[in-house]
Amino acid sequence: MAISSTGSQNDYQMNVVKGEFGYVLEDVPHFIDYIPDLPTYPNPLRSNPAYSVVKQYFVDVDDTVPQKIVVHKDTPRGVHFRRAGPRQKVYFASDEVQACIVTCGGLCPGLNTVIREIVHSLDCMYGVSKVLGIDGGYRGFYSKNTITLTPKTVNDIHKRGGTILGTSRGGHETMKIVDSIQDRGINQVYIIGGDGTQKGAAVIYEEIRKRGLKVAVAGIPKTIDNDIPVIDKSFGFDTAVEEAQRAINAAHVEAESAENGIGVVKLMGRYSGFIAMYATLASRDVDCCLIPESPFYLEGEGGLFEYIETCLKENGHMVIVIAEGAGQELLAAKNEQDASGNRLLQDVGLWISQKIKDHFANQLKMPLTLKYIDPTYMVRAIPSNASDNVYCTLLAQSAVHGAMAGYTGFTTGLVNGRHTFIPFNRITERQNKVVTTDRMWARLLSSTNQPSFISPKETAEIQKQKKPATQLLDDGGDCYDDKPAYNKFSRVSLYTGCASYN
């Protein structure tokens, strides 16, 4: 197929290559884009007994993965990402590599597994023995000593929660970080972190490129909230959803055992309600799930109090799951930020518990037993489960293959079940959110029977806005707009972001 290069966009972070039938490759940068005449070496995996017998082990240079897999016969081929995996040629000799790994932002199950697997992959696959850990997030580059990482020292760490390297928010000083990379002779930088971290990785990459350094910058996306776009899901998310079940079960047991018992569980999710949504769908004991993307109201017809009253009358108990970012518009704003600039939120779980208690005591004069469970840090401070462990391993291997092959300025990610290299700006330009007009949210509403908190008038307005029935809603290809598609009504906020698992 003929592919014509159309040049680069967005500060050379993304090379857009176009081909026939609407094919678009959003490619990642490579050393050869800015350093000419680099020597290459045969991939050491060619002589590795474990891999040399595998047919087609090496990824073809033209292999790409489509972002959109649901298509019509006349659909353009759409956006593609470069397929991850080992290449025939590498741009580093094994003894030339000085790698480093840093973990930034909040904790997430699986961080230690990724660290372990980067160290092991570099060693077992590419014979690289020099790997440094950066202590305590970005600021560790310029304020702390490094930690030597060997296959032996990281061997057991995947069984522990947290990150053996430590992590932090704030402290991203680009010049100091790149100076430290240069001074220490580091030429592969593995950066594990969420949306903020990947923005930081993008500017580190840009500075490295400006200085013309042969330093590969590879991101591994970490977010317990699953709020990174494009990728199928983030590592640690499954583990968090599984752990949340324990809190929901406890809330259910407490609620069932009391007269008019209500269990309220607050789960993580600053801007995206994925953990709450999936924990609810998995549990089947939840009667109401409240997330940031679906504004709700308390009083009046169709409101939360009315629904609680109905549940208690019909079942004698109920369980409410609330994401920490839900209903923030109903609480007094805190106007405080953490060191990374993330908005600090009020405790919506405590707030809603008090509101429910007051309403039932003062308005309805009904006895009520409400238990509030906040397992926020319990769902993230644990080791990753089996499937997340495998996922972390593959992400780490992809990052190592990419860096060894000379790619840089990329994040590894699973797209439609295939590992890919994604340009940083694709990952950082918007946040992934639950799309409340998608089938997944409809499944949740039908499983809990909770109100949608949208009035009939508002529903009619939304229907009018809807695209024709043949529209591919889960296309992922052109759903990059983070702005609410429709926000005429204060209680309606529909995001046009791509839906995962639709």
Ligand SMILES: Nc1ncnc2c1ncn2[C@@H]1O[C@H](COP(=O)(O)OP(=O)(O)O)[C@@H](O)[C@H]1O
């Ligand atoms: N826009 C940005 N540019 C550069 N660095 C950033 C940016 N946003 C966040 N960072 C840095 O990334 C790190 C992690 O960010 P944070 O938002 O706390 O967590 P996460 O990466 O999990 O979203 C912090 O050290 C922060 O300083």
Ligand SMILES: O=P(O)(O)OC[C@H]1O[C@](O)(COP(=O)(O)O)[C@@H](O)[C@@H]1O
């Ligand atoms: O108290 P901390 O450590 O700042 O973390 C709390 C926050 O971390 C999050 O899990 C998201 O953090 P990240 O952006 O680092 O992934 C939020 O849901 C939560 O509000």
Ligand SMILES: [Mg+2]
């Ligand atoms: Mg974040």
